[in-house]
Amino acid sequence: MKRFHKRDFPTDQVRRFLEPGPIVLVSSAWKDERNIMTMGWHMMMGFDPSLFACYLWEENHSFELIRRSKQCVINLPTLDLVDTVVGIGNCSGADIDKFEKFGLTAQRGSKVEAPLLAECHSNFECRLYDGSQVGKHGLFIWEVVKAHVAIAPKIPQTVHYRGEGKFMVSGPDISRRSRFKPGNL
């Protein structure tokens, strides 16, 4: 599988990739365990600090790794990985090592212990910013502390889940920049 050549990306601009709502892969590590999960329930919450929230189901094997380590990496898969995305959602890290099963390469991050996935277009290293709603709602609020983004393509073709096994594939970009008030971009 293709690995992307990446460079550092400003954390206050990660909305470019995350705000459109793609399915992401969440990688985590705690003690001698590591895991990957598929996740679609997330949103941006701030620019600086760069805040990102997500819902995680406590039944997922990753839940405890993420809750205990207070870290994760949000990885952005492209359309060619859609079957890997589905496969990762179909099995449990309690039974197998998903990195091995799916041939994904774990790379070291610079700010967190959770691994980056080399085969994803972008990797966002996250530290827990507010865990107060984890118990009640499964809601984690993260600070993106480091962003790695592929040099090319500038705009990845992403997949966006609709439920029932269906994904929307991202289409073309259009610009309405000239119609915005500068402060509202």
Place this chain on the structure above:
Amino acid sequence: MKRFHKRDFPTDQVRRFLEPGPIVLVSSAWKDERNIMTMGWHMMMGFDPSLFACYLWEENHSFELIRRSKQCVINLPTLDLVDTVVGIGNCSGADIDKFEKFGLTAQRGSKVEAPLLAECHSNFECRLYDGSQVGKHGLFIWEVVKAHVAIAPKIPQTVHYRGEGKFMVSGPDISRRSRFKPGNL
């Protein structure tokens, strides 16, 4: 502008339209005021009850209408409304009535006082489910109490914001249903 013919839709399936991450229009009403705002920071949080979270900036004129009324309607605009979406984000309800300015039709909802936008593909009536994080994070957790969805098209062409005036337009749907474990759909 085109108005859609709609029917009731199961609230536990609203992810079909909201999980892919589209820009939405939030309509609200409080006392003799009403307003519309453009919003892209949101996510699904549950099926039954149907939970949906969003971040709202307190500087938006809609913020107080929504916070006080504890209600809103999430409206799903299609690509043909993109300039309306931008225009709504560029002006303030403190100065003008956006329904009049943009020629949008306010329809009565069945469960909330906030109006539905007839020109949007879908309308989701919401009641505040948990407002405990509004003060700290601008985070509203809503229960979708009623959903109205256009009979056609089944899959609307939506716009997904990337910042800097750029939108991703939704592309084709693909199905991987046969690859999912039934319980994981």
